Amino acid sequence: MKKVLAIIGPTAVGKTALSLELAKKFHGEIISGDSMQVYRGLDIGTAKIMPAERQNIPHYLIDIRNVDQRYSVADFVRESQRLIDEITARGGLPMIVGGTGFYLKALLYNMQLGGDHFEQSEKVRKKWHDYAKVHGQQALWEHLKQVDPDAAEKIPVTNERRVVRALEVYERTGKLFSKQQTSLQPRYDAFIVGLNTDRAKVYERINTRVDQMLYTGLIDEARQLFEDGGEQWQSGKGIGYRELFPYFKHEVTKEAAIEKIKQDTRHYAKRQLTWFRHQVPVHWYDIITDSTVKSDIGMAVSAWLEK
The missing domain is CATH 1.10.20.140 (Histone, subunit A)
Structure with missing residues (x-):
């Protein structure tokens, strides 16, 4: 059974930095599990890792759709399976980083998704x-x-x-x-690393992350999506974009829209953590409070790879 390493957790807990460290250590190649990072031009609001930041580590399923195109869980599973086969064949370790719990579960288990087609x-x-x-x-x-x-x-x-x-x-x-989702059979030998920390710290880091996004141009990015017709598209449903559309239509203040982004992000993080705790087996770590835990993660991944 092919091995797949996954790194999950709420926004701003260190997934990207850890993924780069583990990829360098274990010859990993990174597949984005984020349904919004597939869209070209939506860089800031999706916290997309840019080419200059990737440290020569291959990254996939980023910038593969135009903003007016749909992207389904079936697309993600199909394209990820192909990539896992290719990465494994050349001796690399496939790594799924970030994204929604349902996407990850659909990939790691033989979910029928209402039919093979x-x-x-x-x-x-x-x-x-x-x-x-x-x-x-x-x-x-x-x-x-x-x-x-x-x-x-x-x-x-x-x-x-x-x-x-x-x-x-x-x-x-x-x-x-x-x-439909009972007695699911694993598709891969997966090791899931979950990053989390104290809830107050998570919320504080989320608020800081949103402020940074605003500083680097989130409003302009969202306005472009809105003017292109994004309110009617799947890409426009993402957190960080949908909350700004009422502001562009003069229905709410900018301050109210920004607070709504932070609130929706916090709520999403809470829902995702609850989902992961009940749906898939996760090895949880807190690298925010204690960065030395990274060595524990490395040893756990090494032990899993040697099995």
Whole structure:
């Protein structure tokens, strides 16, 4: 079984720096697990690692879509599988860094995603996304609650893509999305490193990260996306962009939009940590409080690779 190293955790806990260190030590090549870093031109709001910062470590699934294109979990799984095969074949260690928990789980386990040809369900997904535009996300979620209450309980109202995914599975297969993910078989021999620290520190670092993004030009980047039509695109749903669109339409103040970015980022970090603790086996470390823990991570990865 091919080995895959993953590094997950909330924003601003040191994932990028650690990934570079481990990649150099273990001949790693990095696959971004972030569904927003695939978009060209969305650099600041996605905290994208730029070419000059990559220290000659190969990075993949960055800048592979235009902002008006969709990018699905099926796309991520398919492209990541190909990359894992190629990296492994040349003696490298595939590393998945960052991203959403669902994307990672879909890759590491044999999830069917409502069918092997998930990407063929575009019409069904479009129907439900259009429904949400007309009736709102709450109404969309209420519909899911009627047909699959267990799935609705685990999926936030605001996670439109995942609500739509659950409805699509039910419509296409007649089976409940909540029943699709039992007894999953691992696709890879994975070692998942989770980075976290005290919640107050995480929130403080998130606020600082957002301030830095604003200083380096986030508002201009978001405005360009908005003027290009991003409000209607998947790329425009990302945190750091969607909160600024009402400001551009003079519906809220800039200060209110900025606070909303920080709030949404904090809430997302909390949801992701909860998800990871219940969905996949993670080895947790705090490198913010104690940087010497990095040596423990290195030894744990070495031991896993030798098995």
